[in-house]
Amino acid sequence: MIRVQYFARYREALGIEGEQLNWDSALANLDGLRQHLLARGGVWEVLAEQNLMCARNQELCSLEEALADGDEVAFFPTVTGG
Amino acid sequence: MAVRVRETAFDPGVELNALHAANVGVGAVVGFVGYVRDFNDGQDVAGMFLEHYPGMTEKALEKIALEARERWPLLNVDILHRVGRLEPGEPIVFVGTASAHRQAAFDACNFIMDYLKTRAPFWKKEDTAEGPRWVEGRCSDKAAAERWE
Numbered sequence: 001m002i003r004v005q006y007f008a009r010y011r012e013a014l015g016i017e018g019e020q021l022n023w024d025s026a027l028a029n030l031d032g033l034r035q036h037l038l039a040r041g042g043v044w045e046v047l048a049e050q051n052l053m054c055a056r057n058q059e060l061c062s063l064e065e066a067l068a069d070g071d072e073v074a075f076f077p078t079v080t081g082g
Numbered sequence: 083m084a085v086r087v088r089e090t091a092f093d094p095g096v097e098l099n100a101l102h103a104a105n106v107g108v109g110a111v112v113g114f115v116g117y118v119r120d121f122n123d124g125q126d127v128a129g130m131f132l133e134h135y136p137g138m139t140e141k142a143l144e145k146i147a148l149e150a151r152e153r154w155p156l157l158n159v160d161i162l163h164r165v166g167r168l169e170p171g172e173p174i175v176f177v178g179t180a181s182a183h184r185q186a187a188f189d190a191c192n193f194i195m196d197y198l199k200t201r202a203p204f205w206k207k208e209d210t211a212e213g214p215r216w217v218e219g220r221c222s223d224k225a226a227a228e229r230w231e
Binding site: 005007008009051055058059060074076077078079080081082 | 116132133134135137138141142163174175195198199200201202203204205206207216217218219220
């Protein structure tokens with residue numbers, strides 16, 4: 001199982017805070033997961049943004065980061081704190 | 083070293099004095115306070131909401147504080163960030179650094195803010211006359227963080 005979370009503008013565009021997906025080794029890495037979500041079409045196009053940021057198990061990472069069963073993944077727009 | 087994320091208001095003066103009190107004898111304490119502006123990108127801002135990623139936020143701030151301690155000879159680091167509803171003029175973030183000499187404290191404080199702006203999962207949503215809008219990340223923030231690499 002992979003737990004996926006969406007924040008800020010993405011959460012609003014997608015209409016959900018997060019979801020659980022069945023683990024599939026074909027996903028390989030975060031970009032594989034993103035492509036899987038993009039294939040849903042429509043609002044999911046928001047995940048095609050160039051500035052998209054992502055985290056695996058609450059650590060910032062690149063889209064090339066490998067995925068493992070049980071991971072917590074998050075996709076979000078550029079951060080703007082402070 | 084302290085990292086705090088909370089909804090309630092804080093007094094920057096109290097935080098600064100507490101940082102000194104915990105390190106009496108220290109040569110330098112530098113404090114940065116970020117405030118909610120009443121304008122942004124040419125529009126009046128009536129207030130904002132700070133969203134964050136609970137769990138990851140604390141870890142990200144701790145990592146940034148630890149990296150600062152590895153780079154400079156610091157005696158202490160304090161990061162306090164508010165989340166939730168904020169009004170114009172309210173303090174939103176406090177970063178305090180303590181060291182034997184001022185340069186390390188200044189540089190570390192600057193570094194922490196640059197990394198916080200680009201690596202900590204906070205998102206600002208401003209209330210404007212035309213409705214709420216998400217603040218987009220700035221290229222200048224990214225460039226500021228990259229100069230430390």
